[in-house]
Amino acid sequence: MLHIGCHLSASKGYLAMGKDALKIGADTFQFFTRNPRGGKAKDIDEADVAAFLKLAGDNHFTHILAHAPYTMNACSKDAGIRGFSREMMADDLRRMEYLPGNFYNFHPGSHVGQGMDTGISLITEQLNAVMKPEQRTTILLETMAGKGSEVGGRFEELRRIIDGVHLHEKMGVCLDTCHVYDAGYDIVHNLDGVLDEFDHIIGLEWLKAIHLNDSLNPMASHKDRHAKIGEGSLGLDAICRIINHPKLQHLFFILETPQEDLAGYGAEIALLRSCHQEG
Ligand code: FE
Ligand code: FE
Ligand code: ZN
Numbered sequence: 001m002l003h004i005g006c007h008l009s010a011s012k013g014y015l016a017m018g019k020d021a022l023k024i025g026a027d028t029f030q031f032f033t034r035n036p037r038g039g040k041a042k043d044i045d046e047a048d049v050a051a052f053l054k055l056a057g058d059n060h061f062t063h064i065l066a067h068a069p070y071t072m073n074a075c076s077k078d079a080g081i082r083g084f085s086r087e088m089m090a091d092d093l094r095r096m097e098y099l100p101g102n103f104y105n106f107h108p109g110s111h112v113g114q115g116m117d118t119g120i121s122l123i124t125e126q127l128n129a130v131m132k133p134e135q136r137t138t139i140l141l142e143t144m145a146g147k148g149s150e151v152g153g154r155f156e157e158l159r160r161i162i163d164g165v166h167l168h169e170k171m172g173v174c175l176d177t178c179h180v181y182d183a184g185y186d187i188v189h190n191l192d193g194v195l196d197e198f199d200h201i202i203g204l205e206w207l208k209a210i211h212l213n214d215s216l217n218p219m220a221s222h223k224d225r226h227a228k229i230g231e232g233s234l235g236l237d238a239i240c241r242i243i244n245h246p247k248l249q250h251l252f253f254i255l256e257t258p259q260e261d262l263a264g265y266g267a268e269i270a271l272l273r274s275c276h277q278e279g
Pocket of ligand 3: 224
């Protein structure tokens with residue numbers, strides 16, 4: 001069973017996203033918790049959430065993935081931005097409790113010249129400030145391309161963040177295939193080696209989700225420009241090896257490719273289902 005979906009617009013609510021997912025043969029999806037540029041989140045509509053949960057149950061959806069806004073930077077130099085990031089994450093986690101048992105993904109942040117050590121400690125401070133023992137959401141650190149001063153381009157950095165979090169059993173990692181390739185991990189020619197490295201440094205049991213994207217740029221370019229599946233430097237064969245890998249098959253995959261419309265994602269999902277082998 002291949003669990004796959006794509007990033008969807010949250011503007012019409014959860015039920016609308018669930019229906020869109022069904023239309024394109026998906027059993028999961030990702031959405032922004034609020035405008036990707038930040039700002040206030042819409043209030044939770046409990047009737048919409050209930051209708052979505054029924055639809056998801058009836059149609060055997062797997063977990064869904066919420067994505068924090070890009071403006072969140074837990075390790076900004078600016079205390080105001082750090083405070084804003086903390087408030088957004090606390091509020092997002094509060095709203096996620098209406099959909100218990102799902103995942104919340106965020107970009108660890110950019111240390112903007114303060115250095116990796118300071119960046120990592122500010123990120124763990126934010127997580128320790130907002131996480132609650134009773135929360136039912138797992139927070140995922142996204143693997144990053146290592147653009148500029150981004151934290152999370154190396155597996156070691158993610159390991160250190162997890163190690164600093166008190167409630168680390170509520171943490172996990174979302175591996176973005178475009179980002180790790182851009183960061184210099186050769187998942188095209190040495191997928192087994194990269195997964196072994198992930199396992200040694202972080203532990204594969206922490207890997208909870210995959211962002212499935214091709215990349216416009218070559219390995220180690222640190223650019224973070226997504227391409228459609230099969231139209232970038234990873235290529236369709238490498239991407240099919242990823243979804244079929246015995247150590248990854250149980251995960252769920254989210255497409256974040258530059259599609260113009262839902263039909264574009266539907267075609268990619270159909271393509272990936274055609275190259276998926278039941279293991
Ligand atoms: Fe992301
Ligand atoms: Fe991503
Ligand atoms: Zn990206």
